[in-house]
Amino acid sequence: MRLSQLEGRSVAVWGWGREGRATAALLRARLPAQPLTVLCAAAEVAQVEALGDAGLHPRSDVDAAVLASFEVVVKSPGISPYRPEVEGAAAHGTRFVGASALWFAEHAGARTVCVTGTKGKSTTTALIAHLLRASGLRTALAGNIGLPLVELMDVAPPPDAWAIELSSYQTRDAFAGHDTRVGIAVVLNLYPEHLDWHGGEARYIADKLALLREGRPAVAVLNAADPHLAALDATTLGGARVAWFGREDGWHVREGAVWRGVRRAFDLARLHAPGAHNGGNLCAALAAVEAMGLDAVALAAAAEGFRPLPHRLQPLGRRDGIDYVDDSISTTPHASIAALRCFAGRRTAILVGGHDRGLDWTPFAEHVAAQPPEAIVTLGRNGPRIHALLASAVDPERCRLVQAQDMRSAVGAAQAALRGEGLVLLSPGAPSFDAYRDYAARGRDFAACAGFDVAALDAIPGLGVA
Known part of the structure; x- marks a missing residue:
């Protein structure tokens, strides 16, 4: 839907977070004579009123009848x-x-690279932007990564390229109702997540794949190792040419390096984002820039200058012989397993648990039973459920299992278990809701409890246009 199509219609903006505020500001600027309703929480009504805009009308009573009163x-x-x-x-x-x-409808001709997947999409999107900028292209980095697209509705001059992260919430409806085609669509992996929002795993996967089905990309960059993606049919692909990564005839990881076919392109020891999965993210990014017609093999060396994103296996530093790593972005048990694999061989105490979405923690239990860390500290709403499962799976002689009430006590329990040597890893495998506003707030609390300067650790490098 184009912004011009909203003129003269009854319109509401639902939600008063960063994107909601930016959307309201845009609509009031574009359609100044048209009143706009903001549907928000009762505590946010005063914030809307404080703007002093007579054309902005807040209300907190949101039900089907209220919603049905708007076009x-x-x-x-x-x-x-x-x-x-x-x-x-x-x-x-x-x-x-x-x-x-709204953004995609207004930018039908933009040169876009859109990235989604259950895990790794923020890092991959940032890597793509980093590589495109290294090639000399003026590039926008935006979307779910922390800068809503609507805040970049009018950029002059327009960027040469857009690296855009899209969540499953956004792929669900970003392309419906208009003819926009994305240039390159990258899908990294598909694990069960956000099932409460989507109403089940099948619908979650279908909503993710709307990027391909409705975004109709020219090229789909897909992970050959993911069974859901490997089994896609032509209807879902929407006529896109497929560029596979994760297999030997394309970009893949082996022998501690990233390869393009038989050509060794980049040693992973030079990548500051740790873990084999980040090697896979780099493969996806290189496949994407290659699909744009660039010399990805030559650009691979630029990955050495990439700075890891906050809360994604972010090293915080060392205190009293213990290292601390913030992986608060981890919201599935699979992500927690991947985090543990990054530090295999080290004395590690991992903090897990948060909002309970009913995900199956059995694979995590099986992993830690076979490769036990020094300690597992559970916290959050699903902490007791995870603890009960692990109590019957892990050997108490090999892995200490502790329940904690909050982040401070969890960090203290991990420190006690390590006795001055090792690594404390926050990789919750669950969302932060109810205890924290978002994963970033949870990561900041972890850093503060460990004694670090939070402000210095929280900025996402490269957001916006550069």
């Missing part, structure tokens, strides 16, 4: 379209769109 609702990504009140209003004719959909 268009621009909703924040975290609001599920499968909620009963949304489905009820949609049945009465209300059209729900996301701010990302």
Whole structure:
């Protein structure tokens, strides 16, 4: 939907987070004579009123009848379209769109690389932007990574390329209702996640793959090692040419290096983002820039200058003989397993647990039973459930298992277990909701409890246009 199509219609913005605020500001600037309703929490009404904009009308009573009174609702990504009140209003004719959909409709000719996947999408998107900039292209880095696309609606002059991270919430509706085609679509992997929002694993996967099905990319960069992606049919691919990574005839990892076919391109020891999975992310990024027509083999060396993102296996430093690593972005048990593999052979105490979405922790239990860390500290809503599962899986002589009430006590328990030597790893395998606003707030709390300067660790490098 184009912004011009909103003129003269009854429109609401639902959600008052960063994207909601940016969307409201954009619509008031583009359509100054048109009133706009903001649907927000009761505690946020005063914030909207404090702007002093007579054309902005906040209300907190949101139900199906209220939603149905609008022709268009621009909703924040975290609001599920499968909620009963949304489905009820949609049945009465209300059209729900996301701010990302507005951006794509306005930028049909942009040279875009869109990245999604359950894990690794932020790092891969940032790597793509880093490599494109190393090639000399003026590149925008935006999307789910921390800068809503709607904040870059009017960039002059426009960037040469856009590296865009999209969550499953955004791929669900970013391309519906308009003819925009993305240039390159990158899908990294598909594991069960956000099942409460999507209503089940099958719908989660379908919503992720809307990037291919409805985004209709010219090239789809796909992970050959992921069974869901390897089994895709032509209908889902939407006519895209497929560039596979993770297999020997393309970009892949072996012998501690990234290879392009038989050509060794980059030694992973030079990559500051640790772990074999980050080698896979680099393969995806190189495959994407290659699909754009660039010499990816020559650009591979530039990966050495890439700085790891906050809260993604981020080394915080050492205190009293103990190293601390913040992997707060980890929201699935598979991510926690990957984090442990990065530090195999080290005395590690891992902190796991958070919001309970009902995910299966059996693979994690099997992994730590076979390769036990020094200690596992559980916390959060699903902490007791994880603890009960691990209690029957791990050998107490080989792995200390501790329950903690909050982050401070969890860090203290991990320190006690390590006795002045080793690594404390926050890789929760669960969302931060109810205890924290988001994963970044959780990571900041972890850093503060470990005694580090939070402000110096939290900036995402490279956001915006450069």
